[in-house]
Amino acid sequence: MEVRLAESLGFCFGVRRAIEMAEENPGSQTYGPLIHNPDEIKRLKEDFDVWTTNRPEDLAVGRKVIIRTHGIPKDRLAQLDREGYEYVDATCPFVKKPQEICARMSAQGYDIVIFGDASHPEVQGVVSYADGPTYVVQSPSELSSIKLKSKIAVISQTTRKFQEFMAIVEYLIARYPEVAVFNTICNATFDNQDAARELAREVDVMVVVGGKNSSNTKQLLAIASEICPDSYLVERAVDLDPSWFVNKQLCGVTAGASTPKWVIDEVVEAIKRF
Amino acid sequence: MEVRLAESLGFCFGVRRAIEMAEENPGSQTYGPLIHNPDEIKRLKEDFDVWTTNRPEDLAVGRKVIIRTHGIPKDRLAQLDREGYEYVDATCPFVKKPQEICARMSAQGYDIVIFGDASHPEVQGVVSYADGPTYVVQSPSELSSIKLKSKIAVISQTTRKFQEFMAIVEYLIARYPEVAVFNTICNATFDNQDAARELAREVDVMVVVGGKNSSNTKQLLAIASEICPDSYLVERAVDLDPSWFVNKQLCGVTAGASTPKWVIDEVVEAIKRF
Numbered sequence: 001m002e003v004r005l006a007e008s009l010g011f012c013f014g015v016r017r018a019i020e021m022a023e024e025n026p027g028s029q030t031y032g033p034l035i036h037n038p039d040e041i042k043r044l045k046e047d048f049d050v051w052t053t054n055r056p057e058d059l060a061v062g063r064k065v066i067i068r069t070h071g072i073p074k075d076r077l078a079q080l081d082r083e084g085y086e087y088v089d090a091t092c093p094f095v096k097k098p099q100e101i102c103a104r105m106s107a108q109g110y111d112i113v114i115f116g117d118a119s120h121p122e123v124q125g126v127v128s129y130a131d132g133p134t135y136v137v138q139s140p141s142e143l144s145s146i147k148l149k150s151k152i153a154v155i156s157q158t159t160r161k162f163q164e165f166m167a168i169v170e171y172l173i174a175r176y177p178e179v180a181v182f183n184t185i186c187n188a189t190f191d192n193q194d195a196a197r198e199l200a201r202e203v204d205v206m207v208v209v210g211g212k213n214s215s216n217t218k219q220l221l222a223i224a225s226e227i228c229p230d231s232y233l234v235e236r237a238v239d240l241d242p243s244w245f246v247n248k249q250l251c252g253v254t255a256g257a258s259t260p261k262w263v264i265d266e267v268v269e270a271i272k273r274f
Numbered sequence: 275m276e277v278r279l280a281e282s283l284g285f286c287f288g289v290r291r292a293i294e295m296a297e298e299n300p301g302s303q304t305y306g307p308l309i310h311n312p313d314e315i316k317r318l319k320e321d322f323d324v325w326t327t328n329r330p331e332d333l334a335v336g337r338k339v340i341i342r343t344h345g346i347p348k349d350r351l352a353q354l355d356r357e358g359y360e361y362v363d364a365t366c367p368f369v370k371k372p373q374e375i376c377a378r379m380s381a382q383g384y385d386i387v388i389f390g391d392a393s394h395p396e397v398q399g400v401v402s403y404a405d406g407p408t409y410v411v412q413s414p415s416e417l418s419s420i421k422l423k424s425k426i427a428v429i430s431q432t433t434r435k436f437q438e439f440m441a442i443v444e445y446l447i448a449r450y451p452e453v454a455v456f457n458t459i460c461n462a463t464f465d466n467q468d469a470a471r472e473l474a475r476e477v478d479v480m481v482v483v484g485g486k487n488s489s490n491t492k493q494l495l496a497i498a499s500e501i502c503p504d505s506y507l508v509e510r511a512v513d514l515d516p517s518w519f520v521n522k523q524l525c526g527v528t529a530g531a532s533t534p535k536w537v538i539d540e541v542v543e544a545i546k547r548f
Contacts, residue, residue: 097451166444173443173457174436177371180454183447 001245001274004203006195006254010264011035012188014069014092015257021066021090022050028064028088029053031072032121036214037258064088070121071095073128095122098155098184099129105153105180106132113137113148115168116157123157139164140171151178158186189216189257196220196254200227203252205244208233209267210256217256224254236263237270245274275519275548278477280469280528284538285309286462288343288366289531295340295364296324302338302362303327305346306395310488311532338362344395345369347402369396372429372458373403379427379454380406387411387422389442390431397431413438414445425452432460463490463531470494470528474501477526479518482507483541484530491530498528510537511544519548 011019018034022044029051033041044050050066053059056076064086067077071091080087091099098114106112111133116123118136127134137143152172156165162185172179200206206224210217212235224231230248234240245251251271255264285293292308296318303325307315318324324340327333330350338360341351345365354361365373372388380386385407390397392410401408411417426446430439436459446453474480480498484491486509498505504522508514519525525545529538 162448166447169443169447169455170440173440173455176457178454178456180452181443181447182452183450 001248001271002250003268003271004199004250004252005264005268006192006199006252008188008191008195009253010192010209010255010257010259010261012092012186012257014090014094014186014188017092018066018069018090019044019260021088023048025064025066025088026050028066029060030066030068031056031059031076031087032068032070034066034068034090035258035260037211037260039263040258040260043260043262059085067091069095071099071125072121073125075128091125092158092186094158094184094186095125098126098158098182101153101155101182101184102126102134103129103131106130106134108151109149110151110153110180111135111149113143113152113154113168113172114157115154115160115165120157122159126155126157137168140168143168143171148172148176150176151180152176153180153182155182155184158184159189160185192216192220192254192257193223196223197227199252199254200224200231203228203250204230205248205250206231206252206254207240207244207267207271208254208256209235209264210259211235214256214258216258220254220256224252228252234267237266240267240270240274242274245271275522275545276524277542277545278473278524278526279538279542280466280473280526282462282465282469283527284466284483284529284531284533284535286366286460286531288364288368288460288462291366292340292343292364293318293534295362297322299338299340299362300324302340303334304340304342305330305333305350305361306342306344308340308342308364309532309534311485311534313537314532314534317534317536333359341365343369345373345399346395347399349402365399366432366460368432368458368460369399372400372432372456375427375429375456375458376400376408377403377405380404380408382425383423384425384427384454385409385423387417387426387428387442387446388431389428389434389439394431396433400429400431411442414442417442417445422446422450424450425454426450427454427456429456429458432458433463434459466494466528466531467497470497470526471501473526473528474498474505477502477524478504479522479524480505480526480528481514481518481541481545482528482530483509483538484533485509488530488532490532494528494530498526502526508541511540514541514544514548516548519545
C-alpha cells in the first residue's frame with residue numbers, strides 16, 4: 001500500500017519545541033503535562049527521566065522545571081524564582097505574545113478583552129500579566145452587561161476560530177471609539193485541518209492517527225470522512241484493519257495535534273506492509 | 275392635514291453648528307460652500323453678508339474665514355495663519371477626531387488606513403495630519419497590493435457604512451498582528467434614515483423635502499416608499515400636489531441632510547393648510 005502524509009500533521013511548532021527542550025534537559029520535571037498523550041509522557045519519563053507533575057505542590061526540589069507551551073501565571077513564575085528552582089521556559093512564542101500585549105496595553109490604561117476560556121491555563125497565564133481590568137469572554141453576548149473604558153485592547157486565545165474572534169471584535173468596534181485588535185490566533189490547528197481536507201481528495205483511503213477521545217483528532221476524522229468515506233481513526237498500528245486496504249491504491253495519513261511522530265511513523269510502516 | 279415630523283431630519287449637528295457660527299460672524303467668508311444647498315447659501319449672503327468662496331485664491335483679504343465642517347488640510351490652515359487671516363473653525367468635532375487620531379497614531383509609527391474617498395475634502399483634511407504613510411481605500415481589494423507595517427491604525431470617513439468599514443477592518447486583522455481600530459463613523463445620516471423608516475410605518479402619506487439630485491434625499495425617498503407607497507419628494511412648498519392628500523389623515527415629513535430648517539417649516543405649513 002502506498003502512503004501519502006498530510007502536508008501538516010501531528011504536533012504544532014510549540015509542542016515540538018517543548019518536547020525537544022524536555023529531551024535536552026534529562027532529569028527535569030514538567031509543570032503540568034507537556035502534552036495530552038500518555039504514551040509520549042511515558043517515553044519522556046523512560047528515555048529522558050523527565051517527570052510530569054500536575055500540581056505546584058508536587059514539584060521535586062532540585063529538579064529543573066520545564067514550563068509547558070501554555071505558559072504559567074506570572075506570580076507562579078516569580079514563586080519558582082523565589083524558591084530557587086532552575087527552570088526552562090518552553091512557553092510557546094505564540095503564547096508569549098498575548099502575555100506581552102496584555103502587560104503592555106493594560107499598563108497603557110487599556111481595558112483588556114480576551115476571547116477564550118477563563119479556565120484554560122493559557123488564558124490564566126495571559127490574564128496574570130495584566131496590570132488592570134481584564135474580561136475573558138466566549139461570545140459577544142457576555143459583553144453586553146460589561147461597561148468598558150473607551151480604550152480597549154482585544155486578544156484571542158491562540159486556538160480559537162477567527163470568525164468567532166471577529167464577532168467579538170465587531171461588537172466592540174460598533175460600541176467603543178478605540179479598539180486595538182491583536183490577532184493572536186495560531187493557525188497550526190487549522191493547518192492540520194486544511195491539509196487533511198486536501199489530502200482526502202487525493203487518496204482512496206484515509207487513516208487519522210490520534211486519541212479516540214481527542215476532540216482535535218475526531219474533527220480531523222470528520223473532515224476526512226466528508227470527502228473520503230473510507231476514513232478511519234486509529235490510536236496505534238495495532239488498530240489497523242487489513243480489510244480497509246483491499247482494492248485501494250493510495251492511503252492518506254494525518255494525525256491529531258497530540259500524536260507523537262514515532263506513533264505516526266509506526267502506523268505508516270504498518271500500512272506500507274499491507 | 276395633520277403632520278408628523280421624523281425624529282431626526284435635515285441638517286446634522288455639525289452643519290447646524292457651522293451655519294450658526296456663520297450667522298454669528300456676519301461679513302465673513304466661507305472656505306468652500308458650507309452646505310450643498312444654494313437657497314441656504316443665498317440666505318447667508320443676503321441676511322448675514324456671509325460670502326462663499328470656492329478656491330483659496332478667491333479669499334478676500336480682511337474678511338474673517340469660516341472653515342466648514344469637512345475641515346481643511348493642515349498646511350492650508352497654516353497658510354491662513356501666515357497670511358494673517360482671522361478664522362472661525364467650524365470643522366465638525368466628529369471630523370476633528372479622525373484628524374487628531376491620524377496625527378497621534380502616525381507619530382507613534384503606525385501606518386494609517388482610511389476607509390473613504392481620497393478626493394473628498396474631509397479625507398484630504400484627515401490625511402494632511404499624518405506624519406507618515408497613509409492609505410485611503412474604498413474596499414479590501416485595494417489593500418491587496420499594499421505592503422503595510424505590522425502596526426496599523428484604521429479610521430473611516432465619517433459618512434461611511436459600518437459594515438463596509440468592518441470588511442476593511444477584518445481584512446487587516448486577518449493579515450496583520452496589530453490593528454488599532456477607530457470607529458469614526460458618524461451616525462447622523464443613518465439617524466435620518468432610521469427615523470424615516472419608523473415614521474413611514476405610522477402615516478398614510480410621506481413627504482421628503484430635499485434636492486431632487488441629492489443622493490441622500492433620494493435614499494430617504496426610497497426608504498419611505500418601500501413602507502409607505504404614497505411617498506413624494508419636493509424641493510419647496512410649491513412642488514406639493516393637493517391630490518396627494520385626498521382621503522389621507524396623517525402626513526409624515528422628513529428632509530435630506532442639506533435641507534435648511536426654514537425650507538422644512540415652509541413645506542410643513544403648506545401641508546397643514548390642505
